[in-house]
Amino acid sequence: MFAPQYPEALRLDIYDHALVGGNGGQDLTEINILNHYIGMRDLAVEDFTEFKWIPFALGALALLFVRAVVFGTLKEFVDAAVVFFYFGAFALWSFGYKLYRYGHDLAPNAAVKVEGFTPPMFGHKAIANFDVYSYPRAGTYLMLAVAGLIVMALVLAWRGHPDRSDPLVEVSAA
Amino acid sequence: MKRQWNARLRMWLALGAGVLLVIGYSACSPSAPPSSRGGGGATSDVAVAAMRTYVAPGDLDEYYFFLSGGHSGNVYVYGIPSMRHISTIPVFTPYPATGYGFDDDSKAMLGNLTWGDAHHPALSETGGDYDGRWLFINEMNGRVARIDLRDFKTKQIYGPVPNISGNHGSSFITPNSEYVMVASRFSIPIPKGTYQPIDKYATDYKGVIAALSVDPNSGELDLGFEILMPPFDYDIGDAGKVASDGWMFFTSYNTERATGKLEVTASQRDRDYIVAVDWKAAAAAAAQGQGDTIGGVKVLDPAKIPGLVYLMPCGKSPHGVDVSPDGKYIIGSGKLQGVTTAFNFEKVQTAIRNKDFEGEEDGIPVLTYESIKDAEVEVGLGPLHTQFGPDGMAYTSLFIDSAIASWRIGEWKVIDKVPVSYAVGHLAAAEGDTVDPDGNYLVSLNKLSHGRHLNVGPSQPESSQLIDIGEEKMKLLYDAFTEPEPHYAQIIKADKINPIEVYPKEENKHPLAVWDVKDTGVTRNGNRVTVKMVAVRSTLTPTSFEVQEGDIVTIAVTNIEQTTDELHGLGLLDYNINLVLDPGETKTATFTAKKGVFPYYCTNFCSALHQEMQGYLIVKPR
Known part of the structure; x- marks a missing residue:
């Protein structure tokens, strides 16, 4: 988050288990102090139940994939992939919903009244004097990589299947 | 006919020219239009000066410049080369801008004295070079303060030092910050409180030199030892370094031991003295328990303990004494003469060994002038102080000539002279009193500015002029108008100081600090009331509280911000209470409640609200 008064920006990193403010945690305090003027409640770790179960969910997913590797059948793999995509979609929705709630559940007696808003999940948004940028970090990219690998694995598995008819070949032939 | 007309024409023309001249003269001369050089005096090459001093918005200066504020009691912090005033550090005087002298602790530190004539700042040193830890500064009531450069705050005011009277002769630091040296300018009968009539001045009044020890970790000042001296006026000092490490040099005047109209009576002798003190020997003697107890402290008498002090004859009424970066030369000047003298430390040692003395004063040997001096440099009139650059360069301020002369050690000849505006006292070169001077810049600390500034009435500011000493030809760069009254200054490379930006929460050990608005509140113990208050954007909590008339109330405010530059204040109307809290700081103010309702508010602008x-x-009535 950049503003004229914050040329070095305020930074907030959201991990699977914690919220970490930049500048040794001070940026989170600062964001909360600023947000209190518009009646937003403090961003607090306790608010995010996700932090409690996401690490375990990731572990469980990993186990599902290990199971698929051990059994080596498509069935186990498809199970794991489906759970993975469900998990991914839910996590994104949950994060978006949290942001929505923070931006909309504003105290009615706030000093500064603003329209409810949703902080950006991806990209840039101008909020008052702040330019807010939100981008995924390594964890999200790794999840995307896993999704890519899953798709690749499915494609390869499908192409390697003896009963396959190759739509690509058919298309090019046509 | 034609000739007549010609003559008449000439007559009229001559008359006309004459009238025009008169008009021109009377019109222009007494009311010359204001020029860019309003006060006249020294000028500079505008293009060079602008390039050298321009620090673009947002860019930082190369050097910190710590300027004594004289009888304002403050230290001023400037940046070089921009000469921008950045900050004021209050030391001996209350300073509402930072709440200094209004909270319980700083009030107690100031004591009953709310002014001090600050003179000679000294940066702490390691190996004879600035280490950027502390800045010490003296004042005339006999005190020395320590400013911590971690937060640029005055942390200690030590003194008044026993037996010291008129502490002009400090604060001069030894090369590893072992001691801050102090000396009396006004000799008095000691211990303080002793009566002696003025006609007993020559025999029963005493000068004193004191060494304040510096704790190597905390910087805390304490009394090391004192030395009893004849009743001269001890003026300014500099510690020996490298070759002369272990020695301390002070100038003295009024060695006539005169009283009355000193401008005359103390100017009779052709030579006064530079006092050379073997401080390592004195410290050893003090450690052995030698000395007599005067004023509650041990005082070493050099008449009884030979080898501690020697007197070096120097031109009449010397002001400054300065030791060269290699420690081999001691530069002293009679302030009414045209030369500065370079004494050779090795020759001083030889003269001491050979007992090459030309007299004595109260049992203290006087070394033979001819045996210890190496050169008399013809610098110009009124030489006061000398600073150093690299490659043996030396710069001497000339009060009467109103100029600075540069010369080189060993060559002993003036290389260049730059006029200054006007009447320079001290001068300060970049790290110019260390073992490793930087050169680059020098500031001339002038006593008079004579209207080289917008007219602000009769109380004119002093001027501090920045001079480029990067090349042999010195160049005037910039006039800054500094508050009364700059004496000495220190210039230190900016990267040697790394101050904090907030007081970290973990370090706040104040017993009354609270870090959550939930912990704020009022507690009572008899008629003593303690209010724990929190300041954070944009509320002072509690927002109101009640006490009884006559209660002794202590308000402890903690600024729980940890954000840079988020200061808060607490001004309590009608009580002369004004606290300013830096982020993470706790301060207290104690007062007796009088009946009525008294608003308090944040004095230091903090936020939109x-x-x-x-x-x-x-306050409820009783």
Whole structure:
């Protein structure tokens, strides 16, 4: 988050288990102090139940994939992939919903009244004097990589299947 | 006919020219239009000066410049080369801007004295070079203060030092910050409180030199030892370094031991003295328990303990004494003469070994002038102080000539002279009193500015002029108008100091600090009331509280911000209470409650809702 008064920006990193403010945690305090003027409640770790179960969910997913590797059948793999995509979609929705709630559940007696808003999940948004940028970090990219690998694995598995008819070949032939 | 006309024409023309001249003269001369050089005096090459001093918005200066504020009691912090005033550090005087002298602790530190004539700042040193830890500064009431450069705050005011009277002769630091040296300018009968009539001045009044020890970790000042001296006026000092490490040099005047109209009576002798003190020997003697107890402290008498002190004859009424970066030369000047003298430390040692003395004063040997001096440099009139650059360069301020002369050690000849505006006292070169001077810049600390500034009435500021000493030809760069009254200054490379930006929460050990608005509140113990208050954008909590008339109330405010530059204040109306809290800081103010309702508010602008940051002290009548 950049503003004229914050040329070095305020930074907030959201991990699977914690919220970490930049500048040794001070940026989170600062964001909360600023947000209190518009009646937003403090961003607090306790608010995010996700932090409690996401690490375990990731572990469980990993186990599902290990199971698929051990059994080596498509069935186990498809199970794991489906759970993975469900998990991914839910996590994104949950994060978006949290942001929505923070931006909309504003105290009615706030000093500064603003329209409810949703902080950006991806990209840039101008909020008052702040330019807010939100981008995924390594964890999200790794999840995307896993999704890519899953798709690749499915494609390869499908192409390697003896009963396959190759739509690509058919298309090019046509 | 034609000739007549010609003559008449000439007559009229001559008359006309004459009238025009008169008009021109009377019109221009007494009311010359204001020029860019309003006060006249020294000028500079505008293009060079602008390039050298321009620090673009947002860019930082190369050097910190710590300037004594004289009888303002403050230290001023400037940046070089921009000469921008950045900050004021209050030391001996209350300073509402930072709440200094209004909270319980700083009030106690100031004591009953709310002024001090600050003179000679000294940066702490390691190996004879600035280490950027502390800045010491003296004042005339006999005190020395320590400023911590971690937060640029005055942390200690030590003194008044026993037996010291008129502490002009400090604060001069030894090369590893072992001691801050102090000396009396006004000799008195000691211990303080002793009566002696003025006609007993020559025999029963005493000068004193004191060494204040510096704790190597905390910087805390304490009394090391004192030395009893004849009743001269001890003026300014500099510690020996490298070759002369272990020695301390002070100038003295009025060695006539005169009283009355000193401008005359103390100017009779052709030579006064530079006092050479073997401080390592004195420290050893003090450690052995030698000395007599005067004023509650041990004082070493050099008449009884030979080898501690020697007197080096120097031109009449010397002001400054300065030791060269290699420690081999001691530069002293009679301030009414045209030369500065370079004494050779090795020759001083030889003269001491050979007992090459030309007299004595109260049992202290006087070394033979001819045996210890190496050169008399013809610098110009009124030489006061000398600073150093690299490659043996030396710069001497000339009060009467109103100029600075540069010369080189060993060559002993003036290389260049630059006029200054006007009447320079001290001068300060970049790290110019260390073992490793930087050159680059020098500031001339002038006593008079004579209107080289917008007219601000009769109380004119002093001027501090920045001079480029990067090349042999010195160049005037910039006039800054500094508050009364710059004496000495220190210039240190900016990267040697790394101050904090907030007081970290973990370090706040104040017993009354609270870090959560939930922990704020009022507690009572008899008629003593303690209010724990929190300041954070944009509320002072509690927002109101009640006490009884006559209660002794202590308000402890903690600024729980940890954000850079988020200061808060607490101004309590009608009580002369004004606290300013830096982020993470706790301060207290104690007062007796008088009946009525008293608003308090945040004095230090903090946020968009700063104006709402207020509350009420409500005092019930008894």
